[in-house]
Amino acid sequence: MKTDSFKLRHIGPSEKNLGSMLDTIKVESIDQLVFETVPDDILLKKPLNLASAMSEQEYSAHIQKLSTKNKAFKTYIGLGYHESCLPAVIQRNILENPGWYTAYTPYQAEIAQGRLEALLNYQTMICDLTGMELANASLLDESTAAAEAMTMLFAVRSRDQKKKNVNKFFVSEEVLPQTLSLLKTRAIPLDIELVVGDHQQFYFSKEFYGAILQYPGKSGQVYDYADFVKKAHDSEIKVAVAADILSLVSLKSPGSFDADVVVGTTQRFGIPLGYGGPHAAYFATREQYKRNIPGRIIGVTQDLNGDRALRMALQTREQHIKRDKATSNICTAQVLLAVMAGMYAVYHGSEGLKYIASKVNASAEELSKALQSLGFEQLNTAFFDTLRIKTDALKIKEIAETHEVNFYYPDTNTVSISLNEATTIEDLNGIISIFAKSIGKEAIQIKEIQNISTIDRNLRRNTEFLTNDVFNTYHSETELMRYIKKLERKDLSLNHSMIPLGSCTMKLNAASEMLPLSDPQWGNIHPFVPVEQTQGYQEILKKLEDQLTEITGFAATSLQPNSGAQGEFAGLMVIRAYHESRGDHHRNICLIPSSAHGTNPASAVMAGMKVVVTKSTEEGNIDVDDLREKALKYKDNLAALMVTYPSTHGVYESAIKEITKIIHDNGGQVYMDGANMNAQVGLTNPGAIGADVCHLNLHKTFAIPHGGGGPGVGPICVAKQLVPFLPGNPVISTGGDQSITAISAAPWGSALACLISYGYITMLGAKGLKEATEYAILNANYIKERLDGHYSVLYTGERGRAAHEMIIDCRPFKANGIEVTDIAKRLMDYGFHAPTVSFPVAGTIMIEPTESESKAELDRFCDAMISIREEIANANTDNPNNVMKNAPHTLAMLTSDDWDFPYSREQAAYPLSYIAENKFWPSVRRVDDAYGDRNLICTCAPIEEYMEAEA
Template sequence: MSNAKSLEELEQKQDFIRRHIGPSPAQVSDMLSALEVSSVQELIDQTVPASIRLEQPLTVGQSRTEVETLSYLKSVASKNKVFKSYIGQGYHPTNVPHVILRNVLENPGWYTAYTPYQPEIAQGRLESLLNFQTMTLDLTGLDLASASLLDESTAAAEAMGLAKRVSKAKKANAFFIADDVHTQTIDVVTTRAEQFGFEIIVGKAEDAVNHDIFGALFQYPTTSGEVVDITDLIAGVQSKKAIACVAADIMSLLLLKAPGKLGADVVLGSAQRFGVPMGYGGPHAAFFATRDAYKRSLPGRIIGVSKDRLGNDALRMAMQTREQHIRRDKANSNICTAQVLLANMAAFYAVYHGPQGLKTIAQRIHRFADILASGLKAKGIALKHSTWFDTLTVVSDNKDDVIARAIAKGVNFATNHEGEYSISVSETTTRADITELFDIILGEGHGLSVDAIAADVEANGSESIPASLVRDDEVLTHPNFNSYHSETDMLRYIKRLESKDLSLNHSMISLGSCTMKLNATAEMIPITWPEFANLHPFCPLDQAEGYQIMIGELHDWLVNITGYDAVSLQPNSGAQGEYAGLIAIRKYHESRGDAHRNVCLIPSSAHGTNPASAQMASMKIVVVNCDKNGNVDMADLKTKAEEVSENLSCIMITYPSTHGVYEETIREICDIIHEHGGQVYMDGANMNAQVGVTSPGFIGSDVSHLNLHKTFCIPHGGGGPGVGPIGVKSHLAPFMPNHSVINVPGTNIGNGAVSAAPYGSAAILPISWAYITMMGSEGLKQATEMAIVNANYLTHELSKHFPILYRGRNNRVAHECIVDLRPLKEQSGITEMDVAKRLQDYGFHSPTMSFPVAGTLMIEPTESESKGEIDRFIEAMVSIKGEIEKVISGEWSIENNPLVFAPHTQGDVLGNEWDRAYDRFYAAFPVPAVAKNKFWPTVTRIDDVYGDRNLVCSCPAVETYRD
């Protein structure tokens, strides 16, 4: 091979690296010049302590082109066998409307948005989430709903936590689970209960009242398909002052009486079958509703209706003081993400079909179940139940023969119990499928006609849903669910909402600690391939060979990148990863006879999820102080480690630190903890400053979670999905999560699950797999290095105008910096909130505000942003500094200036009245660059206090809507 050809191939291989990394070579040179260093390597030498630098390069392979990567991954995906799935158990085939597939799931305007903490530039997805909450309330019959949770099983675990908090049966310590609840839900709830020290009782639903309990969980319909009136069961539980929780099938609720109408206190379930692919287990949005009296205990995010400065209706996240960012170890839950992208898909599915369309789908599913049941009974086949919505359980003496015939025809049934198999029909089931099911179960030549049976069922009616449970009230009456049923109208509605939101496809989102980087199109393409999208998570493993190959390769690469020995891909959020890692630590100590080790040391600067997760693992939290430079106070650490030595379980520490610097003492910190018998949990939030340069395992940590939705390019989706796998050293590997339905190799049998599916949000793992493949060892290291270059350049330029709160060695920062606005605030009265809102007028999302230090902005540019975009952001910040100085000088008053009126909408700027001390044009176009790409917020400053005092968490009344 000639040198020229070799060079050409090398350039092709590195093409993706060049496209992922924002700055051009010339821009890199300019930034290095500003930093007064001659090379990237010199800057890295100045920034990263030599003691933690990797001695060997990564070994994940050379970078591959986009074409090579997708071609290879397609060959891997083709090894998956996409059978017709009748497994059910919380996962169903569905038809994703193409208008939603193309314009939401595959649209960066929806999938690259951040959590709506800046609601003025997130009104579109907030409206969609309000639709989701309204849909949940209508279908469940309860008072208050959240904007989605991680999956059905973890939502059930959250319900147990709520039940314990609000139940008046204060002396009870047991939670009852009916034995006909989905197996994976029993698994996850039991795992959670073990950490809390609760007793779990699994038994016949009717036995719940025979136990001293604080709550109970029922499935409606049951996992085997039976539709039971649980009114008396619920009343019995409540008579014991306990909380009645119901896990419901969302599609069945179009036909079945709402659980809230039966008396339930909590109703939860998966919204997956509302237009979200099964995806081998996720991501899927869970719905969760409860009574208004329990609103302060509700886990997760709530979208509420408030007012903006001009009195217009405006949406925001309500009651945020419940969340872990503020309440920390006293929070209702540790969850730091929802499943917003998937909740939006489910909400749009309901909007597109409307109440009548949804009811038609549900009726069709139920009718097919009736036809199948009628035919089987006519041939003497015994059914376990006389009632059902979509699932029939067959009592069989030839189960093995039936399953073999099904497999031969590419069909999967549920086979959980001896002598029984279950069939769950779905939206995708056809008449031809029913004929095929008769052939499989009865053998060919059975003589049944689907048309004839259908006519008979139609003539005689159906009694498979008890008359007392037939839904008779209207649902989804709001105009949003009755206005967009043509594709034209739906397309425009989706676009109208999208245009209200600032996403990464508009401008840099420089959120410190959140790593809003490029989510490359080539990485996103495989998630909608049928081979990945349409697999049931409980299908036989030989049908998921492609997934196993992809997951195996990703596992090995993450092991190499982290310096650990094993990785679990089950946790479906960063906070779930923290929880799983702490469970592994706890089980490790227990295995050594050290169950008493239950103290977790946490630096005062830590993310709110850290203490919340430690509390969920029943650990006692001891806070370690930070010094004036933002580093862990080593004297305080040594003192507290000594004080709790006998009971020390672990430390939770973020690296680089939450303050954005490489702490020089990190190895000493690890050594101190290990000397006292503890384990080191390293929060993976800042892995974007480690990959290829150092690693948590090399530094001395025992376990970390990895935010694949940060460092490894899975997009944030407007507040979820997230993926938070954990990496562990070999001694912790046996204690990682397993699963009661599909065994996860390498972990102890009996280890509980932390997520509903064995591999969590498996459908989006190809994103991180593709990112690592296309970057290769060299590109991953370059990404880290360029994140450090961009952050230091931005810090250097901003430091000319603002104080930088913390710096590390040689006055450098890691991948982010903290701008201190407190001196300006003291001089002017202008707050960090005012600066955040004024940035919206410049077309930028605010950096992370007031974390980890109040009165500051934490800024992370990532490696994906070009120098031009960074300079544009710097220009905005410098311009805002000039505006603040005009307030300080008295040119503008504190009551009349563009910062306190920010953000400015079109209606605000073009209104008839203008009594401001500044020009209208300047309000909207403060620097020339803004005019080239103007983003208009659709509401002005939102009144948070009004929204919490006047809590409205469903779509406003029709009269308001018309106004």
């Protein structure tokens, strides 16, 4: 046994178990299984050209050496990114804790109450600070959130505005440059006309439907926007405000001056800079827009006992349900980062946040006075943390960089300085000495910071916030540690059992991949520092791009998209730019199979395309004849086909090369959704099947943990003809020579998370990556054979094999009164998270075990499924009081003096012997989604208050 082999640690089934698994599947070798599963004409003829696999020890030394190539200067650039102080109790117990970072999206609320409570805290924090009625459970970054605000306000225009096609959107010139770039990206395909200008000179006309302001502005100037908002509303213009979250502790909330939407980032609340991400953005708005708000909302409801419970609210509104009627393609969040930011507020409370914000503001005031006393002109008349100094910027830059300090230089005569939570008196004196040196004067020394606010009364916050008990209880490390642990115990994560979700690969997130995220040499790098200070990052990001390019069989990669949904949109926008470069502006038809992920049609509409759905055959494959007919019908306007491979039905379609050829023959490009890439790596690739662009879910195939629903990373890989159009950034040069505008705020998206995938690929190497794919197929087919005779698999390949996942048909069980949801809830009693429920076919479950799960764990899952099948057989429609309908069973039920059920407590809690060794208890009974949607509560206030108000 090679104990230094990472492959040995990552792949679950052992060599000694391989033989019996192959016997169960009825093949002699994995090679035979692959032959019977994957079409021969798409198999790679040679291995991937990747460096030899490193051991975990070699990788640890390698990543440490690369980190020293990053120069962690003192950085005061600002522009939406600021150094913050991550409390060690949050770092150790959340960021570094697999109980938090390996959890899945909380679709199964009964086993996710901890995360849901943490996200409810986050939403409450956002509502309090912004002064708005409703907030979601986070978005991807501030610029993306601003773009979502622009498109949401476009969607909710008045009937008269829509009739008159009112499409102008005003953008203050004080908006962050990366946000402006992203607004352009989103506006173009929707025919929204951006008008950029000075908000103080804006002419309020009926030609505009919306506007966005920055608070404070990118220059650091704090404006009083109350008059602007009033005049805008008088002209039927709705206003979005992009607000710095820490400044809202000291400045009056946008809600108080009647903003319609407030967006921003919570990175300042203890989240590492990470060279641009991942960070949790926030989005807050009025309750009247609750069915238009993008992303996810956590709401309060009740369980079967009438007790308080939490779940994702308004689930039928989610964008992947709306498909081509969606106003956003985002169906995810930045849960792990939102949990950390919310816990930062829990730890500090309102008084702690006031102390931090006051210290930052007072430091800026002291620095302003000191620099003015040296003779420098400070241009901002009202500021929170940012000063603008009129001086020779080039001279300051030269001196500053020799002192390992970064400022922002908007022009040759201005230096911008943004202070932050980590700024000390020593840092302030260092800044003063740089400016003093530039004019040959002796530096003035600041000895103490007078904590007196100089913010004008008209701008100063005078309302309370974070008054709920949760923000006023856990201020010692002991108390917060226990609170975090209490929440963790309510959640089922990968550190307890497998999460067998179809289309959401939940594989091992190895500790050796995760450790670098805690290193400040990676975490404390601002995304807009000069690239020569980030040589460690540059080397890794370039290597990762090259690795992904090789794995996909394409020509180049962009790491900028920071979620799968953003990857879809980026890929389609690159296709759009390619067609336009050839004069084919009219190509706007996107063919999408009926079995596709719901985000596919949403992304196509966002990219300005018209969706035409193609049929599936009874076997679940793309109907090639129907596809050919529609490709010919729309050949003059065909832009693209969106296809998932293997299919969403868990099958390697043998006609895939014929399908891609049909599209190319009719002038279109092929976009491949990379959701199922875990069944391709090392065996085949998007290039081999004839695709032109794909996005990759690094949080699925390439081992970035799901974090309870985010972070995700969704880079795009493209064929040669699309390389020139890869996305750029307005601050740091990226992308092709004809690049589309920004897809996310940071040049390389969530760069810190990319370290994980780099480690995964580097430690597995070509051979290990291929074996990971083979074992994913092995494990899926092992489950399929073990469940044979108990459940029916809906779709298989031509030789009866599943790909890496399979769909189990549960519709016949309705005859016994059992729905697919009942199976999902009963699995909780057996200690498992349910597979994907009712997607892509209603009344089914989709199972994907991944390569990380051992034979023993697969057997436990199969035993549970077989036991449940027996329970289904014993159920009947005449008596709904059965073990399936009452699942899940809580500890409170089992220990109650009352037991009014026609089965034993043992059958309820311990139906199989293995469960007693490691019992997981759902913390609530089955939740009532309908009640929660009728009584929408999305903040921390006790449910009793709302019940009393309703009564």
